[in-house]
Structures are given as structure tokens and as C-alpha cells.
Amino acid sequence: MTPKPKITLAEVDLESVGRLHPNSKHAAFWTPRTGKSAHWQCPRCRHTWPEAVKTITARKQGLRCPRCGIVPRRTYSLAARRPDVVVAWHPTLNTPLTPDLVRAGDTISVWWNCTTCARPYQRTIRLRCARSFPRCRACPPPR
């Protein structure tokens, strides 16, 4: 039997463990600095790809999905950074995207509820996070 490493990925980075593909869950018991590759799965587009564990743990921002871009760690997410904007996030039209899987600067177009007339409308996340964000077209223009 090989001795277990002192520190495992599961102990230091549970968020990354949660991104492991179901067939690669054993990597949770590897050391977080290993150059060994595991398979990761994007929670947004379900794309699966191999990448070294140490590359994943070294990235502060989060997972870099080869297909749909950066899937942020919780602390970098829209949910953590902009609760003021998240209140307008449409609860059903954005599946599988959720406020903790996107960032404030993302140019992805998503659905929002207008905070004035409550109608749903689409805007990029970046635009909605701007100080003077474009209003819903159903609302009368501000005077």
C-alpha cells in the first residue's frame, strides 16, 4: 500500500472537487499540487476535459472551460459580488446558469426581471452590472 499524501485536494479545495467528473472523483484524494491529470466537468455546458490538478488549484478565478469560458469560484461570482444585481436575476429562464456560475464582467446575455415593471428582458451581465444599466424597453424612459 502506498502511504496517503499529507494533504488531499478534498481538504483544501472542495469547490474544485465538486467540478471533478464523476469518473475522476478519486482525484479528491490526490495532493492539490500534483501534475497528474483528472477529468473535469463544466457545470454550465457539461463539457468534460482532462487537466492537471495543480493547474486547476492554482487558478484563483475558477475553472476555465474550453467551451464556455471561466466558471468562477464562489467568491468571484456574481452572487458574491453583486447581490444588488442578483435580486433581478430571472429565477427560471436562465437554466443552467445561476448567479454563482457567472461573473459581473461576463458578456453572456441572460434574462432579468425589470425591477420597475417586473417584465422579463434580456441583457448581458456586464451591461446589467453597469452603474447606469440599460432599462427594460417596456418601461417609460426616465424624465
Ligand SMILES: [Zn+2]
Ligand atoms: Zn462550459
Ligand SMILES: [Zn+2]
Ligand atoms: Zn420595465
